Amino acid sequence: MKQIRYYQIITAFCCLLLISCGIDKNLKKGEKFLSLGEYYDAADQFKQAYTKTPPKERENRGKLALKMARCYNKINSTPKAVNAYRNAIRYNQASLDDRLAYARLLLKNGEYKQAEKEFKILVDSMPDNILAQNGLKSAQMAPGWKKGGSRYQVKKMDVFTSRRADYSPMLLGDEYEQIYFTSTRNDAQGDELSGITGTKAGDIFYSEKDDKGKWSRPEAIATGLNTNYDEGACCFTPDGKEMYLTQCVTDPASPRFAQIVTSSRSDAAWGKVQKLEITQDTLSTYAHPAISPDGEWLYFVSDMPGGMGGYDIWRVRITPSGLGGVENLGSPINTPGDEMFPTFRPNGDLYFSSNGHIGMGGLDIYIARIDEKTQQYKIEHPGYPLNSEADDFGMTFEGPHNRGFFSSNRKDGRGYDHIYSFNNPEIVTTMKGWVYEKDGYELPAAQVMVVGNDGTYRKLPVKSDGSFTLPIHPEVDYLVMASCKGFLNHKEELRIDSAKESKEYVLQFPLASISAPVLIDNIFYDFDKATLTPASTQALDKLVALLKENSHVTIELSAHCDYKGNSEYNKRLSQRRAQSVVDYLIAHGIEKDRLTPVGYGKERPKAIRRKLTEKYPWLKEDDVLTQDFILKQTREHQEICNQLNRRTEFKVLRTTYKLF
Known part of the structure; x- marks a missing residue:
């Protein structure tokens, strides 16, 4: 009997040793994946280590739960992150910063009452923390936003939806009949799954609308623009000839840093990308490009030094000789949280997403408008249902109208993003002009100058069909001058009356050649x-x-x-x-x-x-x-x-x- 008992002890000891070795192996793998930013694979290893750790080892289980929570947070697996943080808190392994992350995730999960309790504790402990203060206000205000609603009408676009992530739509074309967006669906290039997200690397996909308004089945751009790396969050110059997009290059030995690249269009095909060097900093992220309506500024997202915390929105001037110096947009747009996915409505309003402002949870969409008196940005929250408790981001507009598409991971328990349409009926007054050679064809190389007695001063390029569109204001006098090299200038004057309904003013600019009768x-x-x-x-x-x-x-x-x-x-x-x-x-x-x-x-x-x-x-x-x-x-x-x-x-x- 003693001998049997001896063997049982030896067997138990060996099992414990094997389990311990397995836990160490999982931990080492998890830490390696984490150092490379491969959060999906890291979370899987930490979860395996957690399940192997005995319940009585409370401290170790708490530390592993915390690692899991941070990884799940990174990959938008909100319900899993919330549960993991709860375990870390239960085992007394969560710091105040972890408690703050947990409270913010409760907002994102729509648990507003529980979030309010957590934020009240945090505000007492961290009275100067802006994210805690804004989080508490968000938990208190979000239910009212959701109940009150808004004029926005939102609908999921099943035609663009896959079983994976589809996000950051961007419209293009003279009639906005083309849409480009990012997707990690199975049709994306490459065979490997990303250690960051657990899906394929993202590619740029394309769909076109026919004369009856029906969108075609999305297809990946197959002209060299997409690679086995991650491509996403694209935008276009006003003339539609240049695409700016984000690319994350894989390096098995170091963390991934996103960069902005460009692609030129030739004969309706997009070419291979070229890296855009914004600064000499190689250790910061550059992502989510947006071109201002006048084509003179590139807005982007970065965590480079000099920001306000997390990811900030920056801008850099585009000149004929290259890019100028970078500028941080500062307050009130940027916060200690993350500001991301900038985009422009053609009237100049800046739309962006943030989890640092007062909102409904996750990334909310905000509108930044310039106050004409102070020349400072004013921030507006457009409410529900454009925003939700989840991540809402990546707007694109159908010309001057307040309608288009955006992306959100609302109602998706796995955290995948999908594309939604939005519409907010409003009175819109626009000026549309056509610049063309007198007795000839359109002049896409032309430029238009618009001056208004309200202080408007805009320089506009024209599209490939020689047209331009500009949102304008009632009861304003406008002077519009079209010019093109090799042609005489042409001027038109326009007086805008008060508007009771949407109206489009159409102007013609036939330019006379200086080299032909x-x-x-x-x-x-x-x-x-x-x-x-x-x-x-x-x-x-x-x-x-x-x-x-x-x-x-x-x-x-x-x-x-x-x-x-x-x-x-x-x-x-x-x-x-x-x-x-x-x-x-x-x-x-x-x-x-x-x-x-x-x-x-x-x-x-x-x-x-x-x-x-x-x-x-x-x-x-x-x-x-x-x-x-x-x-x-x-x-x-x-x-x-x-x-x-x-x-x-x-x-x-x-x-x-x-x-x-």
Whole structure:
């Protein structure tokens, strides 16, 4: 019997030794994963060590529970993090900072009453801690926000939803018919699961809306932009030609630091990314890029030194020669908590997410608007249901309207993010303009300057279709100038009345070339005479305004006839007609020495440009409407050709009048 008892003791001892070795092995692995930022794998190892640790070893179990809680917190596994923190507190292993993290997670889990109790204890112990103070106010105010609601309408977008994370949507396209977002779904590149999240590394996915408003099945961008690394949280320059995005490169020997990279679009395809060097600091995170509506500033998130705590929102100026110095946005936007996912509404309002301000729990969306008097930001919480107790972030807007998409992990126990639509019906007044070559196509290289008597001063690029859109204010006078290299400027004035409903003001900016003749539409003369008819007044007044806007330009004003009739007679008639137009311009304030009238008669038949072939498909670009060409056409087409030849044009001669 003694021998049996001896073997039992030896066996128990060996089992305890094996368990101890197993715990040590789990701990070493867990610490290694933790040092690399692989929180999912670290949590798994700490959990195994915790289950192997006997209940009587309260201190060790408490320490392991604390490690688990911190890892679960990092990967948004909120219910698991809450339970682990409770165990750490029960075993008296949680510091005040851990208790604060626990209270903040109770908010995120929607346990507002319990969170309020915890925050009251923390405020007594940490009276100067802003996060504790704001947490207590959040626990007290959140139930009221949830009960009161708001005008926002929110709906989950099942068409974009996968079994993993889908987040940070961003709209693109002239009609906002394209959407880009990040996803860790199984269709993402690579075969390995991330030790950080337990899912595949994120890729940028794309979907397009058809004419009936139906979104296509999302597909990963397959042109070299995505890699086996994490790509996510993208944004675009105002012209849509450049993408900025976050990339996390894997390094098995060191922690992961996110960086911002760029990709250029060529022939509708996105190229391989290039790293954007914001500072020389290689030990800080740079993520969540956002481009200001004027294209002059890059906003981003970083934990670099000089911030207010956690992640802060910073910005850096974009110049033709590169990036300028970085600036921290400071208070009231940044807090000791995390401020992340900045984005802009086209009217200039900055939207961002934070867990440091008073909110409903987790990351809440906030609106930062510039106060016109103080020129300081004012922060607004848009309430429920745009915000929830979970993480809400990553806004994108459908043009000037207060509608679009965002991401949230609400109602997902595993913490995965999904994409939701939002809509907040409101009165929106917008200005939409089109910049194009007179008698030609759109000018995407143009730039628009908008000045308002309310202090507005905006410089806007135009989109690929030559358009621009700007939210504007009622009862304001605007002056809008469009310019493009190689063309004369064009100005429009706009007076906005008080608005009782949404309205869009549409402006046209036909720019005159300085290197090619420009047709003056709707110039009419009496039959066989040089007398201008009253119907010509509107077109001539526009020419007067154009010449006054471009006061350093001299022009040749030419009149042309068709091939019919005597050449000398036609030339004299066209000369008198050109002089009639010049006389009108002089009478309306244009200097005589800026104008040269020339009558060409039928010497210079019209050369067809590509734009005109859209109206007359039987004509080809570079066709010249000579008599021989016209006589080969049908009788109907002959008359059209003759009408095209009977024209009044101007051509820029100099652009330096009275400059020197």
